[in-house]
Amino acid sequence: MALKGNLRDFSTTQLLNLVNLARKTGKLTINGLSENASLYFREGRLVYAATNAQEGHLAAMLLKTGKLTREQADAINNQAANSSDRVMGKYLMDARLVSRDDIVQGVKDYMLEIVYDLFTWTDGDFFFEQDALPANDRITVPLNLDNVILEGSRRIEQFEKLQDELPDLGIIALKITDKPLRDVKLTQDDWRVISHIHPRNSVKQIAMNNNMDEFQIRKIVYGMLQAGLVEIIRPEGLEQKKTIAPITRAGRKAASQSPAEKRSVVTKLIDRIRRI
Amino acid sequence: MQTVKMVITGPFSAGKTEFISSVSEIDVVTTERKISSDAERVKEETTVAMDFGRITVDDDLVLYLFGTPGQRRFDFMWEILSEGMLGFIVLVDSVRPETFREAKHILEVFRGYASTPYVVAANKQDLPDAWSPEDLRIALKIEKDIKVLACVARDKESVKTVLLELLYSILENMQGDEA
Ligand SMILES: Nc1nc2c(ncn2[C@@H]2O[C@H](COP(=O)(O)OP(=O)(O)OP(=O)(O)O)[C@@H](O)[C@H]2O)c(=O)[nH]1
Ligand SMILES: [Mg+2]
Numbered sequence: 025m026a027l028k029g030n031l032r033d034f035s036t037t038q039l040l041n042l043v044n045l046a047r048k049t050g051k052l053t054i055n056g057l058s059e060n061a062s063l064y065f066r067e068g069r070l071v072y073a074a075t076n077a078q079e080g081h082l083a084a085m086l087l088k089t090g091k092l093t094r095e096q097a098d099a100i101n102n103q104a105a106n107s108s109d110r111v112m113g114k115y116l117m118d119a120r121l122v123s124r125d126d127i128v129q130g131v132k133d134y135m136l137e138i139v140y141d142l143f144t145w146t147d148g149d150f151f152f153e154q155d156a157l158p159a160n161d162r163i164t165v166p167l168n169l170d171n172v173i174l175e176g177s178r179r180i181e182q183f184e185k186l187q188d189e190l191p192d193l194g195i196i197a198l199k200i201t202d203k204p205l206r207d208v209k210l211t212q213d214d215w216r217v218i219s220h221i222h223p224r225n226s227v228k229q230i231a232m233n234n235n236m237d238e239f240q241i242r243k244i245v246y247g248m249l250q251a252g253l254v255e256i257i258r259p260e261g262l263e264q265k266k267t268i269a270p271i272t273r274a275g276r277k278a279a280s281q282s283p284a285e286k287r288s289v290v291t292k293l294i295d296r297i298r299r300i
Numbered sequence: 301m302q303t304v305k306m307v308i309t310g311p312f313s314a315g316k317t318e319f320i321s322s323v324s325e326i327d328v329v330t331t332e333r334k335i336s337s338d339a340e341r342v343k344e345e346t347t348v349a350m351d352f353g354r355i356t357v358d359d360d361l362v363l364y365l366f367g368t369p370g371q372r373r374f375d376f377m378w379e380i381l382s383e384g385m386l387g388f389i390v391l392v393d394s395v396r397p398e399t400f401r402e403a404k405h406i407l408e409v410f411r412g413y414a415s416t417p418y419v420v421a422a423n424k425q426d427l428p429d430a431w432s433p434e435d436l437r438i439a440l441k442i443e444k445d446i447k448v449l450a451c452v453a454r455d456k457e458s459v460k461t462v463l464l465e466l467l468y469s470i471l472e473n474m475q476g477d478e479a
């Protein structure tokens with residue numbers, strides 16, 4: 025069983041959404057055009073990220089996220105280059121250079137920077153290794169993907185991508201799912217959209233009510249859709265295309281059959297196929 | 301004599317012909333006629349492009365399996381094929397994510413034609429690069445109440461299972477309608 029493909033066909037947003045919903049554990053490798061990234065997940069949560077351009081050791085992470093100065097980072101690397109991140113973390117805390125919170129926040133910011141950047145990648149082979157975990161000595165911080173997806177999809181700049189996902193805004197409406205909204209960080213614009221969700225309001229109407237242009241509304245709705253906060257429904261009052269009346273002879277016959285007769289046809293088919 | 305039909309649809313090269321061939325009692329009739337310039341004004345009537353298989357139940361009942369043409373230029377046939385169908389199967393090529401979007405599109409179009417039951421078959425599960433049915437369900441955003449089944453179209457038993465699961469859904473749907 026595999027999970028591989030290219031971002032051209034299955035985007036970063038879709039991939040993270042899949043990992044999130046399927047509560048996957050393992051390593052996702054993406055070989056982009058100029059860089060390669062690896063993301064590690066445990067039960068659907070992001071726990072570690074690295075790229076080939078940025079080695080993900082603790083000192084480098086803390087330098088990058090401003091928790092250590094260049095001099096401090098260099099000094100530490102000289103002294104403790106071969107020690108594990110866990111040992112180094114303890115050393116840094118003992119030396120009162122950083123606090124536990126600094127370390128957690130630093131690792132988190134570092135991961136987010138890498139993962140948000142991936143949302144702008146449009147090309148690259150990806151590949152998921154089920155159950156692969158980061159090296160033991162690494163400091164991992166579990167991050168809920170709902171927020172990552174929501175924030176990451178705001179960085180999508182390609183209109184076409186958004187166009188693909190949501191075809192005609194005039195003929196779709198939204199429904200709020202039963203996923204709790206309180207766990208995610210919604211922006212003011214998100215709330216403005218949410219406050220207009222109603223089965224009778226098409227997405228186009230929601231945009232008009234909020235004075236949003238098409239790109240804005242698509243971005244917001246796309247993010248909320250991917251994070252599973254809303255789902256698409258047909259607006260009320262817009263009739264689904266009528267089922268075509270059976271016009272073939274067989275069809276007419278079927279239409280005039282009683283429910284019991286119809287059921288007996290299906291049962292016969294079942295018996296027959298079992299015997300093939 | 302009553303005939304009933306099921307439609308096997310899905311993107312180009314998903315395995316529709318293979319699927320029907322595995323259970324059909326006749327050689328699958330695959331018809332594709334070029335549109336000659338003369339005939340263009342009456343396209344629909346002169347172009348035939350589909351797979352066609354048969355399973356005879358008894359003297360009074362025959363099941364036809366229709367496979368939709370894989371190429372986009374035959375889209376106009378979909379609606380005709382869907383008329384009066386008992387149900388339909390959307391075959392997905394589990395090793396080619398570049399076709400997932402198309403698969404979803406086809407699924408939505410057929411759902412628009414008729415509210416008959418359907419199942420999604422994640423085909424080519426024998427290949428090492430196949431996406432699992434569970435991942436495909438999420439990738440294609442298939443609702444919980446729709447079955448997404450593992451399938452190997454070359455394997456008769458696997459095809460039988462998919463057909464049976466569709467029939468069970470049809471039966472359930474009938475009971476639901478009556479209640
Ligand atoms: N390994 C494997 N190959 C399959 C399976 N089903 C179909 N194939 C192969 O996939 C290719 C396409 O199969 P077809 O049955 O021709 O597909 P189709 O959907 O009828 O294609 P079009 O009519 O051209 O759209 C063929 O080479 C088949 O042999 C399967 O379950 N496993
Ligand atoms: Mg074919």
